[in-house]
Amino acid sequence: MIDFTCSVVMEEENQASIAFPFEWKEGNHKKLMIQVELEEKVWLQYQLVDANQEVRAQYVGGKTIQPVVVGETTKSTSPNTVPGPMPSGEWTLHVQVMGREVTQKQVATILLRNTDENAKADFGETWIDETGEFVLNQYQWEQVKEETARWYKGDFHTHTIASDGQMTREDNVNQAEKQGLDFFVATDHNLVPTSWTPSPDLLVIPGIEITAKKGHFNILGVQQYPYVDQDVASMETEEGIVDILKKTKETGGLNSMNHPFLTEWKWLFTKTPLALIDTFEVWNDPTYSDNVQATEEALRTWDLLTNDGWTITGIGGSDSHLRPDETYPGSTLPSLIGDPGTYVWSDENSANALLRNVKQGHVFVARENVRIDFQVDGHLPGSSLSDPSGDAQVTLQTNEPLIIQWVENGEVVHETIGKNDSYSFQWKTNSYSWLRVTVRKQDGTLIGFTNPVYYGRRNPSLHTWGDVLERLD
Structure with missing residues (x-):
């Protein structure tokens, strides 16, 4: 019988x-x-590790329904836990807590109790295997929701009540469907989702937002517990965050640097190797006032990286925390899942296909249901061109004329107002060049951008995020 109290x-x-x-x-x-x-206002999270050194439960202080229950079957265990055998031996509850002006204080009490109650809870489809190992190998990465070659609209940054969001998993699915999304990535803070509410048409891809004091990044398509040796606290160090980024690359996920210039949540890990970054969250929630400047800075930095020879895919993320009828201070627009929308060209709507095409840069980002059809002689964004000359076309699906900016090698070289435009280029043979499009309202407000097409290659001179920050100075 266990009746154990942890004083934090x-x-x-x-x-x-x-x-x-x-x-x-x-x-x-x-x-x-x-x-x-909780006895004080603090950020508290924990991981439960069983006698076989498997992570069986994760918790981040928010609005997660308590108590969190770990059991042998899917229907008797909570979200973000792993059902399976409950082996005898020493288990450990690892707790991390942060707060302000609470040093030398008891900030929380955690109660652990065993039970043989027969109550069941239906938490949706499991993403783990029957052995209870923390491996998401029962998630159907190849499962096809739709087998059509087209632009699929999605969101790469979302939250629920499991961390600090206001919506449940069910709310996220319902709102995503209302917003016309084809997919989204579930990225609660420091939580690998082990189950989700099923939907017949909407694809939910497992992810996680690694949330450290010096920066946040998403793992898109997380396939196993990301913390090396289960040491969550290591993410607060330069070396620890690099180890997590490396582990993601080894296990098949994509590393996405989040809101790199957003106030107190900007990326400050200077030793981060750029070679470990797959995607760059250029655009975070446009309804959050501080993101206007942060997004423009991210756009400029993304262009700097591209000029240096990096082909890191630019994406967007709503970073959805609020309910659809809620707004941030100073905003008249609700913060919605899928705003901005990130569109991925894929031959099918499956997790593997979408992530593969994201890595290849077949992506554009836009608001207000604007569609940006940009191509060069039939080549999609992200493509490498074999010819240094070509004709580029862009067609917008929009209700109003918009500013179309042609960005060549980091500079706006042509600008027009309308719903379509073309641009011809003649680059030097054996040189490195690239071209993309930015779309704005006539008052300059950002509406969308495409990823570039490339010609040739350049060996980068920037190797770490610290190098980037020095170049920006």
Whole structure:
């Protein structure tokens, strides 16, 4: 019988990482219940590791329904937990907590209790295998929701009540369907989703937002627990964040640097190798006032990286936290999932196909349901051209004339107002050049952008994020 209380005391300056070991005996009690009771306003998260050193539960302080229940079957266990055998031996509850002006205070109590209650809860389809290992190999990466070659609209940055969002998983699915999305990536803070609400047409791709004090990045298509040696606290160090980025590359996900210039959430890990970054979140929630300047800075930096020879895909993310009837201070527009929309050209709507085409740069980003059909002699954004000369065309699906800016090698070389335009180029043979399009309203407000087409290659001179920041200075 387990009835165990963990007292969480903030001993270091405004942060703590504490391990609470306890003994679990396999037997009649099939479930473990965990309840967090906060005594101070802090950010608290935990990971439950079983006797086989497998992560069985994750929690981030938010509005997650408590108690969190870990059991043997999918229908008896909570979201973000792993059902399966409950092996005897030493289990450990790893707790991380951050807060302000709470040093040397008890900030929370966590209660652990076992139970053999027969209550069931339907938490949706599981994304794990029957052995209880923290591997998402039951998720159907090849499952096709639609087998049509077209632009698929999605969102690469979303949140729920499992971390600090206001919507449930069901709300996210419902709102995404209302917004006309074909897919989105589930990216709650520091949580690998182990289940989700099913939808017949909408594709939900497992992801996670690694959330450290010096920056946030998404793993798109996370396939296993990302923290090396289960050490969550290591993400606060330069070396630890690089280890996580490397692990993602080894296991098939995409690393996406989030809102790199957004106020207190900008990316400050200067040793980050650019070779480990697959996508760059150029555009984060346009309804958040600070993102207007941060997005323009991200656009300029993305162009700088492209000029340097990097082919990092530019994407967008709503970073959806609010309900559809809520707004941020100073905004008259609601913050909605799918705003901005990131459109991916793919021959089918499956996780593997979408992520593969994102990596290849077959992407444009736009608001207000504007569509940007940009191509060069039939080549899509992200393509490498074999000819240094060509004719580019862009056609907008829009209700009003918009400013079309042609960006060649980082400079706006031509600009027009309308719903379509063309541009001819003649680049030097054996040189490196590229071309993309930015679309704005006539008052200059950003509406969308495409990824570039490229000709030739350039060996980059910038190798780390610190190099980028120095170049920007």
